[in-house]
Amino acid sequence: MNKNGDIIIIEDDPDDRFMLEEVFIILDFPNKRKYFDDGSAALEYLESTNDLPFLILSDVNMPKLGGLELRKKLYTDARLNLRCIPYLFFSTSIDQSAVIEAYSMSAQGFFVKPVKFEELRDTIKLIVDYWRKCAAPNNF
Structure with missing residues (x-):
């Protein structure tokens, strides 16, 4: 993990992307943040770059390649x-089934997007x- x-x-969702970016600002x-509209575009990026991202925040339901399908591809590669x-x-x-499936592929968390801006910021x-405080095998 590269902190x-x-x-x-x-x-x-463009509105969710806008809110997330406001929170990060x-x-x-x-x-830096890199935004992708679907799992397919994110997978293409991750397969083609040598960059080591800090973390991935993924929606579940998306066109082309959903979050659960993307996680499975990353987990098995x-x-x-x-x-x-x-x-x-x-x-x-x-x-429950989505949460069970996510954790069965070693997802590190499953969060519900808060509706209120302050709760989103706090989350x-x-x-x-x-994750900044967490140690990982590849950050020594």
């Missing part, structure tokens, strides 16, 4: 899996602060 790496945000985290990029789901909807701060 100075980019934060990958996979989100197809307010929190003044130094990590040895090269990408060894990069130790924390993969967190961040979705407006939640159901993002909590997530980023946690």
Whole structure:
């Protein structure tokens, strides 16, 4: 995990993307953000870059390649899996089967997007602060 790496945000809703970016600006985290509309575009980027992102925030339901399908591809690809990029789901909807499926593929978290801006800010701060303090096999 590269604590100075980019934060990958996979989100197809423009309003949610705008709100997330506002939160990151307010929190003044130094990590750049890269936004992708769907899992397919994010996968293409991750397969083609040598950059080591800090973490991935992914919606569940998206066109082309959804978040659960993307997580499965990353989890089963040895090269990408060894990069130790924390993969967190961040979705407006939640159901038990999606959460079970996410954790069965070693997702590191499943969060429901808060409706209120302040709650969204607090959740993002909590997530980023946690992963900044967390040790990973590849950050020694």
